[in-house]
Amino acid sequence: MSGWILPQAELGPFLQTVREQMQVFAPTAVEAEGLCALRPLNGAIGPPDTEARRTMLPPKKLLLPNNETLFTFDAEGYHPAPVDDAPTVLFGLHPCDLRAISLLDRFFGARIADQRYVQRRAATRLIGADCLPDDACFCHSVVASEPRDAVYDLFLWSLEDRFWVTVNGESGAALIDLDRKRFRHPRPADRLALQRRQQLRARMLENGRARRQARGDAQWSWREWSAACFTCGACAMVCPTCVCTTQEEHPSLDGASGERVRRWSACLYQNYDRAAGEHHFRNERMERARNRFEHKMLGCGVGEEGVKCVGCGRCVVNCPAQLPLGEALERAAGNLQRAQAIKAAAANPGGEES
Amino acid sequence: MNAPLRVSTPEAAPLDPLMPLAARLRRRERLSDDVALFTVTLEQPEMGGPTGANHQPGQFVMLSAPGVGEAPFCLCHAASTHEDGVELCIRRVGEVTARLFDLPEGALLGLRGPLGSGFEMDDLVGGDLLLIAGGMGMAPLRSVLQAALTRRREIDRLILIDGARTMADLIFWPELAALPADVERLFALDDPSGARVEPLITGHVGMALAQVALDPNRVKVALCGPPVMLEPVVRGLEARGVSAEDIFITFERRMSCGVGHCGHCAMGRRYVCVDGPVFSAAAARELGEGLR
Ligand SMILES: Cc1cc2nc3c(=O)[nH]c(=O)nc-3n(C[C@H](O)[C@H](O)[C@H](O)COP(=O)(O)OP(=O)(O)OC[C@H]3O[C@@H](n4cnc5c(N)ncnc54)[C@H](O)[C@@H]3O)c2cc1C
Ligand code: SF4
Ligand code: SF4
Ligand code: FES
Secondary structure (H helix, E strand, O other): OOOEEEEHHHHHHHHHHHHHHOEEEEEEEEHHHOEEEEEEOOOOOOOOOOOOOOOOOOOHHHHOOOOEEEEEEEOOEEEEOOOOOOOEEEEEEOHHHHHHHHHHHHHHHOOOOOHHHHHHHHOEEEEEEOOOOOOOOOHHHHOOOOOOOOOOOEEEEEEOOEEEEEEOHHHHHHHHHOOHHHOEOOOHHHHHHHHHHHHHHHHHHHHHHHHHHHOOOOOOOHHHHHHHOOOOOHHHHOOOOOOOEEEEEEEOOOOOOEEEEEEEOOOOOHHHHOEHHHEOOOOOHHHHHHHHHHHHHHOOOOOOOOOOOOOOOHHHHHOOOOOOHHHHHHHHHHHHHHHHHHHHHHHOOOOOOO | OOOOOOOOOOOOOOOOOOOOEEEEEEEEEEOOOOEEEEEEEEOOHHHOOOOOOOOOOOOEEEEEEOOOEEEEEEEOOOHHHOOOOEEEEEEOOOHHHHHHHHOOOOOEEEEEEEEOEOOOHHHHOOOEEEEEEEHHHHHHHHHHHHHHHHOHHHOOOEEEEEEEEEHHHOOOHHHHHOOOOOEEEEEEEEEOOOOOOOOEEEOOHHHHHHOOOOOOOOEEEEEEOOHHHHHHHHHHHHHOOOOHHHEEEEOOOOOOOOOOOOOOOEEOOEEHHHHOEEEEHHHHHHOOOOOO
16 A cells, blocks of 8 residues: 655644645544534644544534525525635544545435535545544444545554555645655555554454444344434434435515525434325334434435445434444344345355355 | 645536526416416526426426425426426415415516426326326326327327315316317216216215226326325225336425435435336335335
8 A cells, every 4th residue: 555654743734734725624622512523723733633532523514514505585586605615624534434425425416416515525625534443333334444435535544653644646645745745655664553553443343343242232123212212313413424404494584585594404303204284204203213224224315225324333422312323223234234145145156256 | 835725616507406596476376275376487497497398297396485485396287288487286285385375476486496207208108098186186197198198199098087075176177177088087076066077976086996997908007196095096906907017106295405315205215306206106115105
């Protein structure tokens, strides 16, 4: 694997240089609120927290902002609201969040593209960072634990006092070129260290899975799960791949003008599907729970088939009912993989490797 | 330093699919107590958007009443029949629709579309074509009926079953009563008092359907009606040998974006706004939430 080496002490100064060109958002511990948030980097940049926890809100908050004015209207008609597409770097995104962005790119870029998402995304550069999983992470089980989709521009592997920086494409190289002098070419010892780091991560991911399995995932069904769910929608708000939104009309007092706003929403809300005559298509909580989790595991829409959960663990740590969502999703993913393996074996009865 | 980070912005920004285009309310013609036929024209049709001449039967538009909001309505005429704007048949049920009924002619509206995948007329012609409408279901099926009449020679029997609660709820009845004689028809009214259409039965469309002779191997069906009507009608058709693959249904769901992004309209693992609103009964059943 080709790459560059960036000494840890040089990361802060490098980001300072980048910040002269673009705004930089990075995971920031917010002690007062006891959480970690993607915040703009201001002031002097100290050594970044490479053991950063998952941010409470995912990077989608910058690409698909909550409460966004889509357009305004007046007596003349409708006028597009400006898109905040200032050049931006999102720094420190873990592999699960990178995977989530590649899923959003596909969702909002294909078929009928969302102009606002596409425009903002085109102005966004992604610097990923590796991480060591905690007990709520199950990215490994949903094949989102490695920086695979080449959606990032740079990806930093943490090697004690330095980073191995993987570069993707011209836009990644251009970021390095902003401050080339801080990077050096890798040496054999760096390669060894990279291997060790990757092996450590893989072991931790696998051990985590084994530990959760050994604990025995509680016998779990939609009915039991939904009986305890508040349908508060927290799991959807924090999910990096949940896309449900609602458009709202905000008229001005003059009655002739106003704006239309797009807000995050959740398919778990009871009136999400309300139709004529107070008709509901998913009136029972269980049906709404099934809807969300089926969509997470299997996707929704023609051409959108596939696992949409990236195993980031946000819903696990933020569910106020403390439901075993991670175990449920991980088990569903396991079942899915088994089903696919069985299907592949059936399609290939000779049993040869394909 | 050069700015390598300035990223490609599309040269001519394409039409934002969420932004309504300015339109005017041209005409509003009462069809019943709470239903009216609206004619709406784009202010600048050259910008794109639904002109009334560029859609498929079964497609829909999003219509905005500025200051209140937006709602989906199907285009209730065939593109070939009508070129001075879109015709929408709208029932007054809530906030947006109430405003649409109160606005004066000439008022500013917003329009986007045509949206969704409608009926493929090529799939419906070639044999017998049976249209089954319940209540407001006649609105989308009117576009299919008009399209079918322009391709009348490719259809052997053209049959219409239309049901409503009372005569006052039977939308479009004058033009349905005046259909060419070779269009077989049967109306069903729960309450037949004061009926001005025939042939007529007292009861629901399922009962009317039972009275129509069908060749299950030749017939294609287009169906639209309230959710409670769909299941029994499909079962009735299947009991008579019609394949679920040959029954096409237009479904209604809550919508917000209309372009497959907001999740409101999910039916099983499909979005009604882009993957539908027209699905075959077989496809709808596979989705679980469409039909059981
Ligand atoms: C593809 C499609 C095509 C449609 N075509 C037509 C049509 O041709 N003519 C027509 O009159 N209506 C049609 N509808 C239904 C129409 O969109 C709703 O009646 C409308 O959205 C109600 O808006 P409102 O603001 O007046 O009601 P609200 O104030 O939002 O709600 C009032 C009442 O309307 C119901 N309602 C709200 N939104 C919907 C919805 N999307 N679908 C059904 N009920 C809803 C509520 O449950 C409530 O009972 C169609 C819906 C879809 C999805
Ligand atoms: S966060 Fe928990 S309680 Fe809230 S909707 Fe999700 S699963 Fe239900
Ligand atoms: S479903 Fe939960 S674990 Fe999966 S991506 Fe969403 S928040 Fe993360
Ligand atoms: S209406 Fe938004 S996804 Fe269908």
